[in-house]
Amino acid sequence: MIDQIIPLEEYERRRRNTPRFRRINTNDLMAKQFDPIRWIVPDYLPEGFSVLAGRQKLGKTWLALDVALAVATGGMAMGAIRVDVGDVLYLDLENGERRVQRRIETLYPDPRTRPDLSRLEFATETIPLDKGLIEALDDWRLSVPNPRLVVIDVLQRIKPPGRSTRNAYEQDYTAWSPLQRWATEHGIAVLGLHHTRKGGADDPLESLSGSNGLSACADTTLVLDRNGNGTTLYVRGRDVDEKESALDFSDGLWTLKGDASKLRVSGERQAVLDALLDAGEPMSPSDLAAILGLPNGTIRKRLFDMAKAGDIVREDRGRYRHPDTPSNISNVGNVPAKAHENQGLTVSGGGNIGGNVTDNAKGGNIDKSLNYNDFSINVTNVTKVTGD
Known part of the structure; x- marks a missing residue:
């Protein structure tokens, strides 16, 4: 079908009565000066x-x-x-x-x-x-x-x-x-x-x-x-x-505390620190998860991040302790002297590393490692004595 040809005057009349956008060229828009946000x-x-x-x-x-x-x-x-x-x-x-x-x-x-x-x-x-x-x-x-x-x-x-x-x-x-x-x-x-x-x-x-x-x-x-x-x-x-802020309300006064997410993370980490400090000894992720009521995966990631940041200390066998809690080795104290059941070793100096050990066997000097309560003690300067 061929479009109908209309006279120029009719076209202009229709154009004047047709709604039109008030357009602006992008270059003109970018050249405009606007007041800053109030x-x-x-x-x-x-x-x-x-x-x-x-x-x-x-x-x-x-x-x-x-x-x-x-x-x-x-x-x-x-x-x-x-x-x-x-x-x-x-x-x-x-x-x-x-x-x-x-x-x-x-x-x-x-x-x-x-x-x-x-x-x-x-x-x-x-x-x-x-x-x-x-x-x-x-x-x-x-x-x-x-x-x-x-x-x-x-x-x-x-x-x-x-x-x-x-x-x-x-x-x-x-x-x-x-x-x-x-x-x-x-x-x-x-x-x-x-x-x-x-x-x-x-x-x-x-x-x-x-x-x-x-x-x-x-x-x-x-x-x-x-x-x-x-x-x-x-x-x-x-x-x-977009933001979420923490607030305090007391006696009609509102007080802005800061970024809610950062304070929330700080509170979550503080809960871990409090639990470790109360325990007074290294704890496993499973034990902490049970105390804090958190999924095991969540507490493991939090412990990893805190240990990496230096907030807590990672001990042996995947346990963690509060930085103010002494390590296991320093907590051993003086181990009572006793004879080793297999080697016939007697220990003086308790749990102190480098204590003197006497072996009731024949021969010269030897070096041994003595494990006591899962702690490794390096033994040197062992004196051999004669006897059966």
Whole structure:
């Protein structure tokens, strides 16, 4: 079939009415100058829309308040990271003014030493995203000299109702997109608090309550969790390197301890050292595996790595000891003098290497090795005596 030929004027008219991409040449793109990423908490919280998720009563609000206070005062976030000062809006939609006051008093009990907190403002009105929240945020942005951070505690309170024509993923992604666009456009961090589902997930981002639409829309996701290894803060995002950090929580204060994986390895090695020190003698991998409740293969690799690093000492027959525990040879002590059953040897000097041995046989000088309790003693300067 031959394509229909249309007049040039008609072609141009159709072309003007057809949606077109606004394209950019790669060379032009590479020549552009962009502002650097604006970090609210360096390496953890950049500009854009971020989600802080965790189980109930785990301390999410305390952590968000920690960050908000640090930014408002130009202090230290999580007791370890210096942040730039700026204006903060905290939308507390669950606790109310009285509880907020008590929490700040917990952190700063003495009014005389309390820093200036005027750059941190609170609001408790719930304005859904589809009922003017963006406009209200813009009003705050224009009213302060240096807007840096908005905290929304919790996101569920501002989520608009869904539509029956959309699935759960579409509902969540569509709901949070305006917030993400506003934060990105103005270089402000919006930190929304959210819950994780019961039972967790292999991937921390999949542990967020609801669909994956929220974590897909968010620029950064932070997951606060606690297990047998302690409390951790997992971070993943478009502008932040993936990391998992260990945290301590005490009296309302969060303290950053460092890389969780390194501390976890350190704790695992410390368990081996403690077990060896308690034993006071060399132990086999099987014995250590039973004490620590670990698979035999796991403990063997750990022992090999620790011995290679000089953390522990490998003894004979594949056993290991704590470096503060004396070796087997030095623990033998003085062996009581006794006659050797086969050679008629008597030992003086006990287990000390190089002790004097007398052989009740005829002849001149001989060299022998005497094994006593699996320890080898080199015997020299043996004196022959006459007799039957």
